[in-house]
Amino acid sequence: MKFSGGLDKDKGRSKKWRTLLAFQHIVSCEYLRNDLGKSIDFKKVTEDLTYGYIVVQQPIGKRLFWMFCKNNSHFSPVLRLFDLINESQWLDIIGPDNVSEFIRLLSDATENEDVPEGFLKLVARELEDYLEGEPFSCFLNSLYFDRYLQWKALEKTPVTKHTFRMYRVLGKGGFGEVCACQVRATGKLYACKKLEKKRMKKRHGENMALTEKEILQKVNSPFVVNLAYTFETKDALCLVLTIMNGGDLKFHIHNMTNATGLGENRSRFYAAEIALGLEHMHSKHIVYRDLKPENILIDDQGHVRISDLGLAVEVPVGGTVKGRVGTAGYMAPEVVMNMRYSFSPDWFSYGCLVYEMIMGHAPFRKRKERVKREEVDRRVCEELEEYNSQFSENAKKLCRLLLQKDPAHRLGYPDNGAEAVKAQPWFAQINWARLEAGLEEPPFTPDPHAVYAKDVLDIEQFSTVKGVTIETQDMEFYQRFCSGAVSIPWQNEMIETECFDDLNEFYQPNGELVENLDRRKPPPDPPLPRGNMFHRLFFRRQNIDTCKPSTSCTGLSVPQSTIPLSMSNSPSPAAVNGAEDLFPATRTSPLNSVANCETVSAENPNPPTESTEPCPPAESSAQPFSKVIDNEPDLPTTQLMNSHHPLRSQRGLTTTHFFRCCTVPKH
Numbered sequence: 001m002k003f004s005g006g007l008d009k010d011k012g013r014s015k016k017w018r019t020l021l022a023f024q025h026i027v028s029c030e031y032l033r034n035d036l037g038k039s040i041d042f043k044k045v046t047e048d049l050t051y052g053y054i055v056v057q058q059p060i061g062k063r064l065f066w067m068f069c070k071n072n073s074h075f076s077p078v079l080r081l082f083d084l085i086n087e088s089q090w091l092d093i094i095g096p097d098n099v100s101e102f103i104r105l106l107s108d109a110t111e112n113e114d115v116p117e118g119f120l121k122l123v124a125r126e127l128e129d130y131l132e133g134e135p136f137s138c139f140l141n142s143l144y145f146d147r148y149l150q151w152k153a154l155e156k157t158p159v160t161k162h163t164f165r166m167y168r169v170l171g172k173g174g175f176g177e178v179c180a181c182q183v184r185a186t187g188k189l190y191a192c193k194k195l196e197k198k199r200m201k202k203r204h205g206e207n208m209a210l211t212e213k214e215i216l217q218k219v220n221s222p223f224v225v226n227l228a229y230t231f232e233t234k235d236a237l238c239l240v241l242t243i244m245n246g247g248d249l250k251f252h253i254h255n256m257t258n259a260t261g262l263g264e265n266r267s268r269f270y271a272a273e274i275a276l277g278l279e280h281m282h283s284k285h286i287v288y289r290d291l292k293p294e295n296i297l298i299d300d301q302g303h304v305r306i307s308d309l310g311l312a313v314e315v316p317v318g319g320t321v322k323g324r325v326g327t328a329g330y331m332a333p334e335v336v337m338n339m340r341y342s343f344s345p346d347w348f349s350y351g352c353l354v355y356e357m358i359m360g361h362a363p364f365r366k367r368k369e370r371v372k373r374e375e376v377d378r379r380v381c382e383e384l385e386e387y388n389s390q391f392s393e394n395a396k397k398l399c400r401l402l403l404q405k406d407p408a409h410r411l412g413y414p415d416n417g418a419e420a421v422k423a424q425p426w427f428a429q430i431n432w433a434r435l436e437a438g439l440e441e442p443p444f445t446p447d448p449h450a451v452y453a454k455d456v457l458d459i460e461q462f463s464t465v466k467g468v469t470i471e472t473q474d475m476e477f478y479q480r481f482c483s484g485a486v487s488i489p490w491q492n493e494m495i496e497t498e499c500f501d502d503l504n505e506f507y508q509p510n511g512e513l514v515e516n517l518d519r520r521k522p523p524p525d526p527p528l529p530r531g532n533m534f535h536r537l538f539f540r541r542q543n544i545d546t547c548k549p550s551t552s553c554t555g556l557s558v559p560q561s562t563i564p565l566s567m568s569n570s571p572s573p574a575a576v577n578g579a580e581d582l583f584p585a586t587r588t589s590p591l592n593s594v595a596n597c598e599t600v601s602a603e604n605p606n607p608p609t610e611s612t613e614p615c616p617p618a619e620s621s622a623q624p625f626s627k628v629i630d631n632e633p634d635l636p637t638t639q640l641m642n643s644h645h646p647l648r649s650q651r652g653l654t655t656t657h658f659f660r661c662c663t664v665p666k667h
Contacts, residue, residue: 012187020185025523223277246298247452267357279418291349302442347412351402394426
């Protein structure tokens with residue numbers, strides 16, 4: 001299976017990808033069962049335990065529910081019928097004649113000869129209502145839902161710059177560079193849009209950046225660039241977006257066509273996909289306000305997506321917004337005159353874009369013409385566009401309807417919206433259902449060996465921002481902005497890169513349940529932190545549980561603050577989650593044993609906190625510390641740190657404690 005980001009599923013994956021995507025123990029994921037239904041972001045992003053969310057919206061949730069039903073003899077026949085009916089809906093995409101034939105055959109096989117056209121949709125709705133009932137309730141109490149919780153816990157893993165590999169600069173945005181990046185765990189490629197913190201604060205762009213992030217989270221369309229991750233570095237906020245390797249429309253129109261435009265066939269295909277993208281955003285009550293060739297990107301296969309939603313804004317239901325924003329020459333007259341509007345400006349900009357794709361230049365500014373912004377605004381409000389022989393009559397009619405000065409007479413507004421645009425004769429050749437399903441072949445496919453962008457050396461560098469200080473309130477904003485992985489794109493990434501198939505194992509080869517799903521086994525202790533460079537150079541990591549006290553160690557009291565949290569006598573994760581009966585927290589910290597110079601045993605379960613007597617010899621397979629001293633009487637302290645002393649593996653001990661315990665007397 002091919003996917004964006006590699007030729008096969010292993011290309012680009014880190015050698016440690018299984019470790020990076022390791023599931024937590026199911027007991028550690030139980031908190032999600034209670035948290036589902038609560039807000040996971042500060043605005044309009046919610047999760048719940050309903051069929052509509054888990055199965056309909058969540059790609060991994062849908063796959064796991066389907067797997068559960070297929071492995072249940074009671075539910076699998078219903079699911080098979082539901083799948084067959086859904087597949088039959090594609091007949092309408094392939095051709096309406098096939099649907100009529102299907103209905104005729106269905107009528108012949110039933111007592112009722114008059115089967116309505118909407119019969120299949122009615123049956124599908126009834127079947128889905130059934131699946132939402134008993135099958136879904138059983139799913140919530142199955143291993144498949146436990147695995148869903150594990151995937152959701154993995155989805156919430158903190159995202160940092162170390163999650164990615166960073167590559168060449170692709171371009172620049174308003175607040176920073178845009179570069180290619182690759183997820184280490186899956187190998188999928190993305191574009192990383194950086195928003196420099198100081199530059200954004202100096203230009204007061206925080207609200208615009210936050211609005212773009214919120215809208216990108218809300219939009220999920222194959223014709224709009226998707227947001228996959230958000231994270232921060234020391235100097236920038238980062239948006240990880242769908243990568244589009246084919247360049248933007250401006251590059252193709254002005255650098256690859258010799259001012260002749262793209263031609264009607266190619267322009268029609270792009271215009272149709274852009275119309276579907278606008279339709280999706282308008283259905284979410286979002287007006288885009290910055291439609292222009294630079295913001296339309298082409299992917300590897302030749303499909304286009306709308307990008308850069310920095311000026312987009314939500315429109316209240318039945319209401320309007322106001323704002324003189326956009327790009328000169330593409331802003332509608334009502335925007336230029338600072339009037340209130342809803343979705344009409346997008347259709348005017350859409351008309352400008354269609355005109356430019358066919359003509360080779362914008363309708364109100366000729367190619368390479370140097371003209372002031374005020375003059376461009378005057379032309380937009382007062383002058384009519386010109387047409388030549390490159391326009392067919394239907395193309396000319398479409399552009400004239402879209403470029404109406406009065407929004408009340410403009411195509412696409414106020415009532416019919418995208419449906420009125422899609423019904424125009426110029427789009428008669430477009431099969432909208434096939435196009436939306438991604439079944440239409442693009443008229444142009446980018447060369448995978450070509451670079452449809454400026455050379456890295458031609459991209460202007462940003463100047464250094466001075467006189468700006470990051471304050472506490474800024475840090476709070478950054479924490480709100482950086483919410484990690486976005487649910488649906490992240491799950492699609494797991495499926496497309498086949499990580500879902502590779503990791504979704506329920507049983508071991510011997511037939512036993514995998515340990516991370518076995519509630520009878522306690523979750524493993526979390527790994528200790530790696531420590532700093534000093535620890536890695538001078539301390540050999542050993543298993544704490546195998547440490548034995550030495551006869552050379554005098555009494556030592558270790559402060560509680562030096563004991564790592566994972567090694568203290570606090571309740572286990574299972575106990576915290578209310579599973580005390582399953583996994584009682586009875587383990588004793590091995591570090592306390594070393595600190596008190598006593599061996600914990602059944603005869604002495606509660607050693608004293610301090611001791612002034614030397615520790616008794618302890619049996620150990622490792623070389624005892626006393627032998628090291630006997631064999632090397634003049635061993636300097638710096639070399640002693642490389643010996644096999646059991647305290648060397650205790651991450652909780654400070655350097656001072658180590659030398660206090662292990663200094664060797666001279667003979």
